[in-house]
Amino acid sequence: xxxxxxxxxxxxxxxxELSGAEKVAFEEMRMNDPELDQMVVEYHAFLDQIENYxxxxxxxxxxxxxxxxxxxxGLIKELRIRGSARIVNLWSRYRRVVxxxxxxxxxxxxxxxxxxxxxxxxxxxxxxxELRRKVSSLEKQSSTQRVELxxxxxxxxxxxxxxxxxxxxxxxxxxxxxxSAHVLKDAKKVYVQNQDGEDFLAEIIxxxxxxxxxxxxxxxxxxxxxxxxxxxxxxxxxxLSSPVFTLGYPKDEIVYNExxxxxxxxxxxxxxxxxxxxxxxxGNSGGPVLNKNGEVIGIxxxxxxxxxxxxxxxxxxxxxxxxxxxKDSESPEHVRIHNASSIKKVDRxxxxxxxxxxxxxxxxxxx
Amino acid sequence: MSITDQEKAVFKAIGVNDKDAIxxxxxxxxxxxxxxxxxxxxxxxDARDIFQEAMIVLYEKSKSPDFVLTCQIKTYLYSxxxxxxxxxxxxxxxxxxxxENFDQIVPVEDxxxxxxxxxxxxxxxxxxxxxxxxxxxxxxxxxxxxxxNMHEIAEFFxxxxxxxxxxxxxxxxxxxKKLFFAQYKNA
Numbered sequence: 248x249x250x251x252x253x254x255x256x257x258x259x260x261x262x263x264e265l266s267g268a269e270k271v272a273f274e275e276m277r278m279n280d281p282e283l284d285q286m287v288v289e290y291h292a293f294l295d296q297i298e299n300y301x302x303x304x305x306x307x308x309x310x311x312x313x314x315x316x317x318x319x320x321g322l323i324k325e326l327r328i329r330g331s332a333r334i335v336n337l338w339s340r341y342r343r344v345v346x347x348x349x350x351x352x353x354x355x356x357x358x359x360x361x362x363x364x365x366x367x368x369x370x371x372x373x374x375x376x377e378l379r380r381k382v383s384s385l386e387k388q389s390s391t392q393r394v395e396l397x398x399x400x401x402x403x404x405x406x407x408x409x410x411x412x413x414x415x416x417x418x419x420x421x422x423x424x425x426x427s428a429h430v431l432k433d434a435k436k437v438y439v440q441n442q443d444g445e446d447f448l449a450e451i452i453x454x455x456x457x458x459x460x461x462x463x464x465x466x467x468x469x470x471x472x473x474x475x476x477x478x479x480x481x482x483x484x485x486x487l488s489s490p491v492f493t494l495g496y497p498k499d500e501i502v503y504n505e506x507x508x509x510x511x512x513x514x515x516x517x518x519x520x521x522x523x524x525x526x527x528x529x530g531n532s533g534g535p536v537l538n539k540n541g542e543v544i545g546i547x548x549x550x551x552x553x554x555x556x557x558x559x560x561x562x563x564x565x566x567x568x569x570x571x572x573x574k575d576s577e578s579p580e581h582v583r584i585h586n587a588s589s590i591k592k593v594d595r596x597x598x599x600x601x602x603x604x605x606x607x608x609x610x611x612x613x614x
Numbered sequence: 615m616s617i618t619d620q621e622k623a624v625f626k627a628i629g630v631n632d633k634d635a636i637x638x639x640x641x642x643x644x645x646x647x648x649x650x651x652x653x654x655x656x657x658x659x660d661a662r663d664i665f666q667e668a669m670i671v672l673y674e675k676s677k678s679p680d681f682v683l684t685c686q687i688k689t690y691l692y693s694x695x696x697x698x699x700x701x702x703x704x705x706x707x708x709x710x711x712x713x714e715n716f717d718q719i720v721p722v723e724d725x726x727x728x729x730x731x732x733x734x735x736x737x738x739x740x741x742x743x744x745x746x747x748x749x750x751x752x753x754x755x756x757x758x759x760x761x762x763n764m765h766e767i768a769e770f771f772x773x774x775x776x777x778x779x780x781x782x783x784x785x786x787x788x789x790x791k792k793l794f795f796a797q798y799k800n801a
Binding site: 250251254255289293296297298299300301302303304305306307309310312313314316317322323324429432433451454456457 | 648
């Protein structure tokens with residue numbers, strides 16, 4: 248019997264899944280083999296630990312859901328302290344920090360004013376301004392060179408088989424983005440490509456099979472943090488018939504589509520998803536679904552093969568949930584998403600113009 | 615105060631992760647705890663963290679065969695939260711005086727010691743899980759946390775059949791076990 252079969256047997260034994268005769272045989276073997284006995288004891292302790300870990304994780308996720316539901320239904324409220332209580336509260340909490348900051352500020356101010364009197368140049372101000380202009384023109388030149396370099400340098404090694412997996416979008420300007428977990432199936436390496444055709448290497452931070460969401464981080468020296476995101480994220484559920492739109496990469500170029508929310512649950516009553524009536528193609532997976540206020544309500548992830556125009560999207564509150572669960576993990580990724588959309592009151596064309604810079608093509612390298 | 619049968623039933627149901635029971639306890643108690651934490655130098659996030667940790671203590675107690683609930687759930691939760699919050703304040707040295715009281719309390723020190731122990735084990739497992747890397751972590755979690763079967767796992771992770779997935783799971787489990795016991799035996 249090899250190790251795999253043995254450990255399978257031990258696990259079955261501990262879970263009480265062995266038949267009567269098998270159990271007797273196994274126990275006899277265990278009696279005559281102290282090494283096996285030791286293994287069973289250790290395995291037992293270990294399995295208990297994993298089961299406990301799993302149970303606590305499940306309980307935590309129920310707690311999280313309960314909090315969300317109760318809050319959405321207005322049964323519990325997140326209170327804010329008002330007036331003097333709040334100030335006392337803040338003061339007592341940050342007193343030390345404030346004092347340290349104040350003394351540092353004082354010392355720095357004295358130091359700088361001293362330095363200025365000692366070193367201030369006697370040259371007229373005009374010269375300084377000219378110099379600065381020169382520097383900025385140099386800077387401009389180098390940035391154009393950089394763009395050209397990028398154009399010619401194809402980062403993906405020749406011979407690697409690239410699957411044009413799907414779409415992803417930024418959720419934190421530091422380079423965190425989400426896409427559908429199934430897009431990254433079998434991925435050895437992941438690249439994301441922006442509208443200008445620049446590739447960036449990305450790292451898979453987390454895959455969540457149940458909600459079909461993956462968190463990626465762009466890990467590439469050429470990537471610079473983006474500006475504040477134009478779109479927001481909503482935690483509350485969206486109403487039937489709300490108009491929605493999406494952007495994605497079903498081909499080499501970004502494509503816009505619009506439709507409406509047709510059901511609050513997905514395939515077979517899956518409450519993690521919405522059903523949408525929108526036209527989507529392979530490659531649209533992982534793209535953002537936005538409402539008319541420019542808030543992300545979900546991530547597009549599948550369409551029904553038997554019916555045309557029936558598409559599913561996993562709800563955006565699952566993104567929050569995923570991030571919450573990461574908070575809990577050993578090296579928490581500091582992903583911050585802000586809820587407010589800054590493109591609420593502008594027309595659709597402007598919205599799309601703003602959003603498209605944050606939507607990337609996700610390319611998956613298989614070998 | 616005597617405990618009603620209904621209260622006992624709710625307490626038991628919490629131990630099996632029963633959504634309705636959890637929701638009713640959550641709804642009836644969260645506001646009190648929130649007030650308590652906010653008026654004793656805490657933030658909304660603190661309130662939520664403390665309350666959820668106390669719920670986990672309640673869950674552990676409900677599963678433990680040795681534990682008997684001798685007061686109302688509300689009193690128990692409040693006592694645990696109060697203790698947890700005092701401890702946190704002391705750690706951060708934010709405390710000069712006693713915290714303000716909102717309700718009656720029962721002694722919970724021993725219960726919390728037990729919770730500390732379990733929590734330590736949970737953290738060791740979490741650390742080990744964090745170290746085994748992908749796809750091991752997702753695979754192990756799919757099986758032991760989400761209780762997916764081997765066919766579902768094979769399909770999702772792209773293994774050709776359940777046996778391949780089983781093989782992979784075994785390799786991952788061996789690594790996890792090693793990492794776990796390395797920490798566990800030191801602790």
